[in-house]
Amino acid sequence: MATDHCGTLKDVSMTKLDLIVTPFFVQRLLALFRCRCSLLLLPLLAGCLATPASVQFLDSATISDVRVWSGTVQIRGVVTVTKTGHLTILPGTRIVFDKIDVDGDGIGDSELLVEGSLVAKGTPTAPILFTSGAATPAKGDWKYLYLDFARQAEVAHIISEYAYSGIQVHFCRAEVVDSEFRHNIDGVRFSTVNIEVRGNRIHNNTNGLRYEERRSTATIHDNDIVDNDIGIFVVTRSADQARIVQNNIVGNRSYNVKLGLDQSGDVTLPDNWWGTTDPAAITRTFFDHKYDSSLGSVFAPAPLEQPVVLPQAQSPEGG
């Protein structure tokens, strides 16, 4: 283990290097700022928090303290932020997941699992990238960014691509805003949550948004849900309580909305842009009771007459 003036560079395993910034260290910095030393400290702070361009390798690591990631973090296996862990990911960070398939099911097994606290807030010009490390990346190369019983989950201006699920959220309160989910099997997936999904571009996934409501409090608004195979996949257990309004839900190749085999209740999606206001044309893009009498129906009252305008976003490395 080696230390420096910024915190601790801790050798977690043979291939793991990670920057630890303690709360004490942060408090000291803030105190010094208050002593009008800010100009002197700015380069120091930048040097501490923004890790040098080197790559940090994490191999099935556990994070139970306070960490800050920046630069490039390469993950192999499952990295878990435990209940006591607090992970902050700085703008511009690249999290690269090795493509490994331990159980041979065709889905990559590298993932970031958060049971503690995650603050991943990029900026429009410096988003945080979660991506595949494969030479020729493809959907499902890595498993997911997975928030499960997380104590805190704030996700903004991230790009998540080539995963099984770009993000998956269960049993917690979470905000997923102003981000991009592309080239995943499921772009954004949740169940049993209190979640706001706002201002995201969810495109070119197999399923753009996939959920099992299961008493969730979900507000999905001002998103592009476009050019996926399925725009919204309502798998099961939806009591029509998720509020899905003011989104652009267009151009999804098979269906804009599909109900799963056991979704017998109706689903209502008011005030969205469907590319048309013709009710018959809109309904044709739903897989519901029309196809299988055991399914509920999808309703789209008050369709918008023009698309919702989302802020322009940076999209590094194409998209």
Place this chain on the structure above:
Amino acid sequence: MKRNRLLILAITAVLAFSATTSAIACTGKKVVIGRTATLQQELLAQLLMVLISERTGTTVNEVVFDSPDAAHAALLKGDTDLGLEYTGVIGVSLLGQAPVLDAASLYSAVRKGYSNDHNLMVLQPPGFENRALAPAGSANQAVVILRKETWKKFPALDRLIEKLSGQIDDATMQGLEEKAAAGDVRKVASDFLRAKKLY
């Protein structure tokens, strides 16, 4: 006493909640289909894979075996969840029954035999026969076999797969095989299911 009961109830609730979590946490549940390398089995497996994954979101994988016996053994062992077999072969070769020419009677006999002897469910047949493999004096309808243990985890699986029941007669299967031989098997399966409005 009352306090103890409440404590036990609370612990039970927490355990149940945890169990639910792990059940849906989540690359989804997985189903594994075992098949042999014939085009007919590949096509039928693709039909099932597309149908199950599209309608339920479940991840479905396939394992290809060298022989029907190896595929059957894997199903019995629990290495696979679904098998693709033929009623005539099941009746004569696997259950040791006398050949039966009437398709409906044979289906009833193998359904009962598999359920009693092997804890397997024989789902309603899609509708086509494989005459090349048929034991003498037997009808030989293709059937999907489902492990009862798997069915407990996926109680809607039989209902879903039986949406294919009676949808694929001999001529239809021959047409599908010809298309599959010339192109993308998964696309052939997808196009068929889409045309039947099954997904």
